[in-house]
Amino acid sequence: MNITCSMAVSSKSGNTKLVADALRRELSGAGVRFAASFDLVDDADADPAHSEGVKGAENVEGAEGDEAVENGQSANAAASAPAESTSSISTIATQASEADVTFVGFWCDKGLCSPAVQHFLQGLAGKRVFLFGTCGFGESDEYFAQILDRVRAYLPVDAQYIGGAMCQGKMGMGVKRRYEGMLEKDPENAQARMLIDNWNKAQSHPNEDDVSRIAAAAKEALEGIAE
Ligand SMILES: Cc1cc2nc3c(=O)[nH]c(=O)nc-3n(C[C@H](O)[C@H](O)[C@H](O)COP(=O)(O)O)c2cc1C
Numbered sequence: 001m002n003i004t005c006s007m008a009v010s011s012k013s014g015n016t017k018l019v020a021d022a023l024r025r026e027l028s029g030a031g032v033r034f035a036a037s038f039d040l041v042d043d044a045d046a047d048p049a050h051s052e053g054v055k056g057a058e059n060v061e062g063a064e065g066d067e068a069v070e071n072g073q074s075a076n077a078a079a080s081a082p083a084e085s086t087s088s089i090s091t092i093a094t095q096a097s098e099a100d101v102t103f104v105g106f107w108c109d110k111g112l113c114s115p116a117v118q119h120f121l122q123g124l125a126g127k128r129v130f131l132f133g134t135c136g137f138g139e140s141d142e143y144f145a146q147i148l149d150r151v152r153a154y155l156p157v158d159a160q161y162i163g164g165a166m167c168q169g170k171m172g173m174g175v176k177r178r179y180e181g182m183l184e185k186d187p188e189n190a191q192a193r194m195l196i197d198n199w200n201k202a203q204s205h206p207n208e209d210d211v212s213r214i215a216a217a218a219k220e221a222l223e224g225i226a227e
Helices: 015-029 050-055 089-096 115-122 141-152 173-185 190-202 208-226
Strands: 004-009 033-039 101-107 128-135 160-168
Touching (some): 015 101, 101 208, 115 141, 128 141
Parallel strands (some): 004 101, 128 160
């Protein structure tokens, strides 16, 4: 495939970055050239009040189950340069413009993507875009599709969305502790049990199957434009 791409990724705790790296490797093996790759950083990551936002994540409209999935993994190297999240977005968008396709990777933040990703997507006028993301809940293509629909809505009308794919990603210990707290208070709480089960399942994601599925969707999308 003689296609040049760029990739912009927002990853709070590494899941989406892992998918991005694997995707780049897989597609490079298929002859796709990545001219540029960028990290998208959120100001909120440097905001001590961020945990409030996590609480506010509960009962997100259109979301399934409890999505207030706080991520206890705080390691985020990119947070050391939070100012870049908005100031350099237009520069990044300009560089992305040299590519045939822009890949945008995001982690699901309260049913959506984070503000840095929203902002970046808004700058992709006239571009072809493939979205990929990770989220705490999995096993439902419909759930993934809903998130992708909400996220792609940030693209300008004249951007061309060529496809997207998502997978589950592990969540932090803080989330599990909160679910366990719910269960301690009410041992009959079926919702809390479901959330703990999901948290446990999420621990093994993203896995190889997830990456293969996302890479296959990306290849199909790229073949579509190469025709
Ligand atoms: C503040 C916050 C909000 C989240 N909101 C959702 C959500 O609404 N739905 C969901 O499925 N997962 C949600 N998650 C889980 C993350 O999307 C998931 O763990 C993802 O894989 C993290 O990717 P990363 O490691 O690249 O940051 C949320 C996580 C955090 C920290």
